Amino acid sequence: MSVSVQEADFDVGAEIAALSAGREDVGAVASFVGLVRADKAAMEKLGDGDTAPNDATAVQAMTLEHYPGMTEKALDAIVAQAHGRWDVFGVRVIHRVGRLLPGDRIVFVAVASAHRGDAFAACEFIMDYLKTQAPFWKKEETPAGGNWVDARESDNEAAERWAPGQKSVRS
Amino acid sequence: MSVSVQEADFDVGAEIAALSAGREDVGAVASFVGLVRADKAAMEKLGDGDTAPNDATAVQAMTLEHYPGMTEKALDAIVAQAHGRWDVFGVRVIHRVGRLLPGDRIVFVAVASAHRGDAFAACEFIMDYLKTQAPFWKKEETPAGGNWVDARESDNEAAERWAPGQKSVRS
Amino acid sequence: MNVNILFFASLREALGVSSESLALPANVVSTGDLRDHLAARGEPWSVLAATKNLRVAVNQQMVGLDAAIKAGDEVAFFPPVTGG
C-alpha cells in the first residue's frame, strides 16, 4: 500500500515511522509535505516573485479534482521508476482530493533507504514527476471567483532535470 | 529554537507540523530522519556496496560524542547559511547524543518554504554540511569490539557539491 | 466502433460534460483525429482545439495526439496537471 489517494488527512509522523518500523537497515528517510498556500493564486500569476499577494486573489479554499483509476496507476508508475533508479527500501505517497483550506496538507512523499543520497533524490524525483504526470487539478476559490490553477513551466523544468544525461541530477 | 542537541528522542510529526503551524504561506516542508543501521560498520568498510554485513561487525549499539558549545554554534552557522542561500521560512535541526540502538533516530532536519525546490535543497544542504562540519563522532559497539566510525569520502564529496559554481547543485 | 470519452477540470467545466460514449466515424483512428472530430462540433467543443498543451490519455496512460485508438478504449482529455 505505497500509494493512497484520499480525502482524509494523514499522520506524517506515523507514516515516516512506518517506513523504518521493525527494520535495522534503514539509515535515511527523506520526506516532503505539500500544503495549501493562501497566496497561491497571486504567486502563480506573478511567477515566483515575492510581491505581496493581492487580496482579490487570496486563496480561501482549493478543490482538488483527479482522474480516479488513472491517478493510482500514474503514482504507482512513478514509484516503480524511483525503485528502479535508486536503492530504496520503501516509498509512501499520499495525495488528498476534495476541498482543502490554506494550511491543509495536500501531498506527502516519503522514501526510506540505507543512505541519504538515494532517499533525497528519489523523494524529490517523485514530487517532480507527480507534479507533471499525475492527473490532479487544482481549482482555487478567491474573492474574485474560482479559477483553475495554471500549470507552471518551472514544474516541467523540474521534471526534465531527471531525464537521462541531465547533469543537474544528483543520484 | 531551531537547533537542539539532546539525548532524548523527538516527535517527527509534531516537529514538521510546527514549521507550518498558524501560517498560510508555507507550501513545502522537506525533512530528513537519519537512523542507526545495524549493518553500518560492515557497510562503511565495504564502501556503499550491498554485500551482506559480517556478523562480527554488526552494530549492536552506537554512542554519539559531541563537542558541547561548538556543536550548537556549528549547527547554527549551517542553518544561517541555508537561510542566506534559499528562501526558507523556518528550519529545525535535532541531533541526538549518547547511546543509541539500531533503528533509533539520530538526526532530524526539516525546512519550510513557499516552494519545494528551496525546501529540498536547503534540507539536503544542511544534512551534507552537518555530516562534515558539525562536531559529532560515532563509536559503534560490535561483537568484535568498539570502533570509531571512519569519516566517509562520499560525505566530503556531498558537501562539496554545494560550493559556489558547482553545476550539480539544484537550487 | 465505440469509445468512452472523459473530460476533466477546466475542460469538463467548459464542455459541461464529464463523459460520453461515442461511435467513431471510420476516419477517426487517432487521439488527434478524435480531438478534431469533437472540436468540429463548434462551441463549446472548439475549446478542445483551443486548449494549449491539451493532454490526452488512452486507457489511463498519457499518450500523444498521434496515438491510435480502438474500440472499447477509454480516452480522456484534460489540461496540464496541477497536483502536488
Next chain:
Amino acid sequence: MNVNILFFASLREALGVSSESLALPANVVSTGDLRDHLAARGEPWSVLAATKNLRVAVNQQMVGLDAAIKAGDEVAFFPPVTGG
C-alpha cells in the same frame, strides 16, 4: 600564555585525557605549532602527528593548522566528524 586544550573521540581515547590547560612556550604561535609541541611529548601524544586529516578548532570554530592562537583560547583537536 595559557590555552585550554580539548581532545575528542578517538584522540581523547588514545591520549586518555579530554582536556588540559597548558602554558605555551613562546615559539608556539599557531595551531600547527601546538600540535607539534604536544606530539613531541612522545607516546601516546605522537598520535597527534599521525592522525590523518586531524581537525582543529579555535574558540569553537574549525580552522586550519596555520591558525594563530592567543592567550585564553580554547583549542580543540579531533578526528574528522562522523555525525548525522
